[in-house]
Amino acid sequence: MPQEPHKEHTIRSFEQELKVLENSIAQMGGLVEAQFSDSILALVRSDTELSTQVLEHDHRIDALEREIDHQTLRILALRHPHADDLRAVIAALKVASTLERMGDYAKNIAKRTLAIAQAPSFSGPISTISRMGTLVQEMVKNVLDAYLTRDVQMAEDVWRRDEEVDRLHTSLFRELLTYMMEDHRNITACTHLLFIAKNLERIGDHSTFIAEQVHFLVSGRLPTEERPKSDETSTVVVSTDQP
Amino acid sequence: MSTEQRPVPTPTIGIPLMTDGTPKVAARNVNVYYGDKHAIRDVSMDISQREVTAFIGPSGCGKSTFLRCLNRMNDTIDICRIDGRIAIDDRDIYDRKMDVVQLRALVGMVFQKPNPFPKSIFENIAYGPRIHGLVDHKSDLDQLVQSSLERAGLWKEVKDRLDQPGTGLSGGQQQRLCIARAIAVQPEIILMDEPCSALDPIATSIVEDLIDELRASYTIVIVTHSMSQAARVSQKTAFFHLGDLVEFDETEKLFTNPQEQRTQDYVTGRFG
Numbered sequence: 001m002p003q004e005p006h007k008e009h010t011i012r013s014f015e016q017e018l019k020v021l022e023n024s025i026a027q028m029g030g031l032v033e034a035q036f037s038d039s040i041l042a043l044v045r046s047d048t049e050l051s052t053q054v055l056e057h058d059h060r061i062d063a064l065e066r067e068i069d070h071q072t073l074r075i076l077a078l079r080h081p082h083a084d085d086l087r088a089v090i091a092a093l094k095v096a097s098t099l100e101r102m103g104d105y106a107k108n109i110a111k112r113t114l115a116i117a118q119a120p121s122f123s124g125p126i127s128t129i130s131r132m133g134t135l136v137q138e139m140v141k142n143v144l145d146a147y148l149t150r151d152v153q154m155a156e157d158v159w160r161r162d163e164e165v166d167r168l169h170t171s172l173f174r175e176l177l178t179y180m181m182e183d184h185r186n187i188t189a190c191t192h193l194l195f196i197a198k199n200l201e202r203i204g205d206h207s208t209f210i211a212e213q214v215h216f217l218v219s220g221r222l223p224t225e226e227r228p229k230s231d232e233t234s235t236v237v238v239s240t241d242q243p
Numbered sequence: 244m245s246t247e248q249r250p251v252p253t254p255t256i257g258i259p260l261m262t263d264g265t266p267k268v269a270a271r272n273v274n275v276y277y278g279d280k281h282a283i284r285d286v287s288m289d290i291s292q293r294e295v296t297a298f299i300g301p302s303g304c305g306k307s308t309f310l311r312c313l314n315r316m317n318d319t320i321d322i323c324r325i326d327g328r329i330a331i332d333d334r335d336i337y338d339r340k341m342d343v344v345q346l347r348a349l350v351g352m353v354f355q356k357p358n359p360f361p362k363s364i365f366e367n368i369a370y371g372p373r374i375h376g377l378v379d380h381k382s383d384l385d386q387l388v389q390s391s392l393e394r395a396g397l398w399k400e401v402k403d404r405l406d407q408p409g410t411g412l413s414g415g416q417q418q419r420l421c422i423a424r425a426i427a428v429q430p431e432i433i434l435m436d437e438p439c440s441a442l443d444p445i446a447t448s449i450v451e452d453l454i455d456e457l458r459a460s461y462t463i464v465i466v467t468h469s470m471s472q473a474a475r476v477s478q479k480t481a482f483f484h485l486g487d488l489v490e491f492d493e494t495e496k497l498f499t500n501p502q503e504q505r506t507q508d509y510v511t512g513r514f515g
Contacts, residue, residue, distance in 0.1 A: 010512050010513065010514060011512060014512065080471055082498045082499075082510040083498065083499060083501050083507050084507065084511060085511045086498075086499060087500075219500075221500070
């Protein structure tokens, strides 16, 4: 049941604690967004300096996750929240751990970008990766906005868009296998790019998880509908006869 | 109240009756007035057998008034007027033929402040069964006193001092003595009006644990100011506000995902 936005708790310090928790999530979300977009930018531009910076900044996300863990534990122990407050605290806990993983994927993209920089030069599928990156970035941004504004509609849009990410992932997977068959010198870069594509796909999945939490927060229920999925990479076979 | 037995009408407000099968208590369109004050407004609800039902709400919301309708405790208040129908096992308790003394044995009550009689522990329990003529022999009475104290989880603590005054027990023990006293007359329903509000946290836990055990044998209705207590002990919770039954649902649902804005505000502490 959505609450009237203007209504505040009788106990003002409780209200304050919930606001602090919400701000921590907003801050953590902002950090993850920045880390992720830097990791993609570094990949597209082969910017090793920026990749290194992403690696160095990951600990900030981890620290915020610990902070949010602490805040939620404290609220649960001392405030015994109920109804939408309870859901907000539980969702914050889950979203924080999801954001932390998304941060890890960004960090992994940065690591692999450094590895690719040392491999023989190869820039074949970068434009597809960049397109996938932009799409996932938009999902991350929108789902965080949806979370902070309790916008179920926006969350649902994100939830549905993940299918597009799955499709791009499948086509990228085929593309990379083909490059590897063409020239074995591409294998190092392509293998790393495969993992990067997988990371992007995972970040997309995590965004849909947050979207589901928005639904839970507002309505008290998770979406009942099955999420549309189009990731076929687990079954892809590229025949050697193909060019 | 009407004296004739009529079929139970369906409730007129949009609150699910929350019963699985035959309800132990069925209230339909109950209104209570204290003089000009309309204290309970058209409340309909079913209370299930062998479950704990909690009534919550701010002071003056009508929860205690409604509880007292269930064993006609409001009869003693001259300016109190009640209409609607309350049936226990489909029998109208406001029927003129209803014996109120029998009704109050069937529907026992435990109050906020422990109120043992100024008599021995034994006599506190034995008094009810004796006046209701439930036992013929002294040995039966001894047995009944023991089993009542056992069911209230007090036997081990008092078995060696049954002749000592009930008022000499600790607050928590006194409250369990009152529960044992209510049980002794073999009720089917036990009403509890804030039974733990005068007890410390440990005594409260012991009583809450007892309530959970008693629900296997009795239908229990508890009024409580503590929402966490309602959450801990009950299977269903009713939220009252200004004489209205605002929401009545599974306790878990009411505290995680209430459907009414007023309930939401109350359980999250946004009231007032």
